[in-house]
Amino acid sequence: MAMTIHVDIVSAESEIFSGTAEMVFAPAVMGEVGILPRHAPLLTQLKPGEVRVKNGDTEESFYVSGGMLEVQPHVVTVLSDTAVRAKDIDEAAAIEAKQRAEDALKDKTSEFEYARAQSELAEAVAQLQAIKKLKNRAGR
Amino acid sequence: MAVGKEIRTKINSIKNTQKITRAMEMVAASKMRKAQERMRASRPYAQKMRNVVDHLAHAHPEYKHPYLEDREANRIGYIVISSDRGLCGGLNSNLFKRTVISMKEWHDQGKEIELCTIGSKSGAFFARLGGNIVAQTAHLGDTPEISELIGVVKVMLDAFNEGRLDRLYVVYNEFVNTMTQAPKVEQLLPVEKKEDKELEHHWDYFYEPEAKDVLDALLVRFIESQVYQGVVENLACEQAARMVAMKSASDNAGDLIGDLQLVYNKARQAAITQEISEIVSGASAV
Numbered sequence: 001m002a003m004t005i006h007v008d009i010v011s012a013e014s015e016i017f018s019g020t021a022e023m024v025f026a027p028a029v030m031g032e033v034g035i036l037p038r039h040a041p042l043l044t045q046l047k048p049g050e051v052r053v054k055n056g057d058t059e060e061s062f063y064v065s066g067g068m069l070e071v072q073p074h075v076v077t078v079l080s081d082t083a084v085r086a087k088d089i090d091e092a093a094a095i096e097a098k099q100r101a102e103d104a105l106k107d108k109t110s111e112f113e114y115a116r117a118q119s120e121l122a123e124a125v126a127q128l129q130a131i132k133k134l135k136n137r138a139g140r
Numbered sequence: 141m142a143v144g145k146e147i148r149t150k151i152n153s154i155k156n157t158q159k160i161t162r163a164m165e166m167v168a169a170s171k172m173r174k175a176q177e178r179m180r181a182s183r184p185y186a187q188k189m190r191n192v193v194d195h196l197a198h199a200h201p202e203y204k205h206p207y208l209e210d211r212e213a214n215r216i217g218y219i220v221i222s223s224d225r226g227l228c229g230g231l232n233s234n235l236f237k238r239t240v241i242s243m244k245e246w247h248d249q250g251k252e253i254e255l256c257t258i259g260s261k262s263g264a265f266f267a268r269l270g271g272n273i274v275a276q277t278a279h280l281g282d283t284p285e286i287s288e289l290i291g292v293v294k295v296m297l298d299a300f301n302e303g304r305l306d307r308l309y310v311v312y313n314e315f316v317n318t319m320t321q322a323p324k325v326e327q328l329l330p331v332e333k334k335e336d337k338e339l340e341h342h343w344d345y346f347y348e349p350e351a352k353d354v355l356d357a358l359l360v361r362f363i364e365s366q367v368y369q370g371v372v373e374n375l376a377c378e379q380a381a382r383m384v385a386m387k388s389a390s391d392n393a394g395d396l397i398g399d400l401q402l403v404y405n406k407a408r409q410a411a412i413t414q415e416i417s418e419i420v421s422g423a424s425a426v
Contacts (some may be wrong), residue, residue, distance in 0.1 A: 010188055012286045012365050014181040030348050036263075043192070044348035045357050064381030068358055070192050077188050079361065082286055092277075094298065097256075101276035104263055 005037040007053055009062055009078040016080065017053065024076050025052040026069050033069070033074050042071040051078055084104060144411075147404040151397055156315045158393035164227070165386035171282060172318070172379035177371045178283070179315065186369045189362045195345075197333045203351040204417060206301070206360045207409065210330050217253045217296050217305040218243065219328070221312040222262035223378040224279055229385035231313060231321060231377060238323035239311045239343045240269075252307060256292050271398060274299070284375065286368045293364050300329055308363075312370035313377035321377040326370075328363055 002022050018136040024035045027049030031040075047070050053063045067080040197208050220239055222232050243253055255271045257263040260278035267273060275295035280288055299305040308329035313321045347354045 005149075007182070008188065010185040012185045012192050012368050013178070014180055015184045018184075028348060041345045042348065043345040043358070045354055063141055068192075068354075068361065070188075074193075077192070079185060079192075080417075081186060081361070090290055090294050093287075094294035095291075097275040097291035097295050101263075101273045104273070104276055106269060 002052075002056075004055075005035065005039075006075045007078070008075070009051060009053075009064075009080060010081045011067075011080040013082055017060070018079040021051070021053040021076075023054040025054070026078060027051070028069060035059075035071055037074075038073050039071050041073070044067070044069050046078070046080075051080075096111055144407045150398050153248065154393050154397050154400070158390055158397070160418075161386045161389040161393060165383055165390060167384060168379045168383035172376060172383055174282070175372065175376035175379050176315070179369075179376050182369055182372055186365045187265070189358075189365050192358065193331055193362050194333070196358075197331060199261065203355065205352075205359060207329055207363075208331050211306050213251065213306045215248075215254065215305050215307075216243075216246045217254045217299060217308040217329075218254065219258065219292070219296060219310045219367060220258070220262040220266065221310065221367075221369075222259035223374065224260045225378075226261065227385060228378050228382040231381040232265070233312055234321075235311060235323040236262070236265050236319075239326065243310070244311070254296075254299065256296050256309045258289070258292060260365075267286045282314055284368070284371045284376070286364060287373065289364060289367055293367050297329075297363060298362060300406045305329075307403075310367055310370050312374040313381075315373050315376045315380065318380045321381055326366070328366055330363070331359070372400045373402070395396050415426065 004020040004022055007017065007019060007021045007024055008015075013112075022036075024038060026033055026035070027047050028044045029047050030044070030112045033044070035042075042107065046064055048065045049063075050061045051064055052059050062080075064078065064080040065082070070077040070079065074104075159175050171339065196205075217390055218239065220234060220235070225233070246253060251409050253272060254274045256275040257266055257273055258280070263273070263276050275292040277288060277292045296308055300308055307327065309325050310328050311323065311325050313405040318323055
């Protein structure tokens, strides 16, 4: 039997593939790499493309939208991205998150105010009920 | 019969409430199973990331990344993950209590604190507390995606890069089991080194293209995956806590109905007895 290498393909949200292979191809940023068993330890970024897991004549392929490739002599790990990553997209997301925080601080009529009003209302209702009970008792 | 009409309406209204709490319990139970699965599904990635980062922390690459280096803590960042909705028992308040205790320790040492909130409950709580919230996100729903977290995490990482923060913690509820959820404060940055015997024979990688680029990308993803893991774990906790809270609410409603039913029956019995005695005494008077 040919020598095999263990392959794990995972993304942040799920495990995609786990098994052995004779050879793995991955789209590294510097060009496609082919990994055979006993490859030297390697850490590289991936660009969007296809990861192919070869076993004899059969080949399974998985699409990744970028990520990381980690190679140890007997284990290959593909840490795949699920989100589309680009510097400006990340930047925009960060700005949006900041904006939300600022808006929430400015907007005093937001959920928190609503929650407070609600608790005050509950308190008032409870007081009214207590008064009503007292009156009833006095009336009897 | 006019007797006990008030009690009867009360019993009915409690029954309605019980129906709602029971439905919520069942919904939470099924959502919890899904959330637990999601938690399990995202674990391998976080674990693999952790392994790679541990190797990196022990290896001695030509480039030392600031995320891996301990520096004096002057400004502290917290990422607080809470649920979006209430009705889940003491889950959120326990978490906030734990966060505030941890924050107070730093505050007493005169350190400044910046907050990032995920989930509308923590946003509301820390806004009321007067915390310095720099980034916020909420309404991630039942299927949170990592792309929704990139923004908030980036704000905190940028702050760390610029030296505005020296420590970064993430706070979330750890899913122990269905009955138990424990609030947990975990240090994200600088990345803690784990002493592990398995790592004795560590090596340095070849980096392609450059150690700096690869490490940058890897560590950012590592932090994101940690936060994501926190979010999905917190979600499972939320559903579990809601299930338990709703179960006890249904049980309490059942007890209340039992008690009221007893009172109602007694009142009814008393009314009948009174009526009979009135008739009997009326008849004997004639």
